[in-house]
Each structure stands twice: as structure tokens, then as C-alpha cells.
Amino acid sequence: MRRRTVSPGAGLEEVLDTLAAAPAPREEAAAPAAAPPRDRSRERDALQTEFAFELPRGYVDDEGQLHRHGTMRLATARDELRPQIDLRVKENPAYLSVVLLSQVITQLGTVTDVHAGIVERMYATDVAFLQDFYRRINSEGHTHAAVTCPLCHGSFEVDLSGGRLGES
Numbered sequence: 001m002r003r004r005t006v007s008p009g010a011g012l013e014e015v016l017d018t019l020a021a022a023p024a025p026r027e028e029a030a031a032p033a034a035a036p037p038r039d040r041s042r043e044r045d046a047l048q049t050e051f052a053f054e055l056p057r058g059y060v061d062d063e064g065q066l067h068r069h070g071t072m073r074l075a076t077a078r079d080e081l082r083p084q085i086d087l088r089v090k091e092n093p094a095y096l097s098v099v100l101l102s103q104v105i106t107q108l109g110t111v112t113d114v115h116a117g118i119v120e121r122m123y124a125t126d127v128a129f130l131q132d133f134y135r136r137i138n139s140e141g142h143t144h145a146a147v148t149c150p151l152c153h154g155s156f157e158v159d160l161s162g163g164r165l166g167e168s
Helices: 010-019 042-046 077-085 088-089 093-104 115-121 124-140
Strands: 051-058 066-074 103-109 142-148 155-159
Touching: 010 093, 051 124, 066 124, 077 088, 077 093, 088 093, 093 103, 093 115
Parallel strands: none
Antiparallel strands: 051 066, 066 103, 142 155
């Protein structure tokens, strides 16, 4: 399977054009030339703990400013345990995701103090996006997904962390 990374600014049309222009891979009996070994010790030591995202709709603050870009950090065990003792969660278990997201979102546009009140005022579409984003980075450790083009059946990788609407 051939993988390509699509940046948030790149459109799907650009990727399809690139795939169409690239020569089709040939099945050859000869083995490809071996690439020099890479030093993967640095790659293993560098753990990505913060991930950028772009909300589908965006959070509108009290001054009317729209915030769409943000960062979310990996959750710790404490982050997942703390909502269990929160009185708001005990009264309404559905509030758990609001408290949890407010703890792991480190920035939302120019807002650096993200709290439960901010998450409460987000559109449902954005909260659903953030819940999926949380699950993806904490269970799979990345925001990339392998996809197959329905037209050319080429396989490539896309970054689900953001981009314009309809291009995630």
C-alpha cells in the first residue's frame, strides 16, 4: 500500500492529480535498492504529546471572535479519573466528556485557559469532533488514517486533525 500525507492546506484534487500524474508502480522481480539504515533511537525517544486540530464550526467567545484552531495534549490517568469525583459528572454522567475535554485542550485560538464553561458553549458538531479526536490520539497515538480513493483505488494517508470543512 502506498501512503501519502495530505497537509491541511492541500486539497483532495491536488492529491488526485498527483496520483494520476505519477507512473503506475511496476511489479519487478528485482529487489529495490536498500536504503541506508536510519537512526530510529531519536524517533522512539521523541513522544508527541500535543496535537493540533481545527474545529469544523469554531468556538465564538463573548466578544464574538471565532476560534477554530487549537491544541490537545495526551490524557493522563489523572485526567480520566478526576471527572469521576466531579459533582457535575455525578449529577449528570453525560457531563464527563465536557470536563475531560476541558482538561486536555491546552489552547483554542487565543484562549489559553480552556475550562468546562467554554466546552459547554461549543457547538455539538465541535464537541463530537473533539471527542473523536481525543479518542484517536489517546488510543491510536496519531491523527493519520489510511484511506483508499474510490476513483483510482490508490491508497494514501490523510491527516484528520484539521483543514477546511469537508477536507479532513
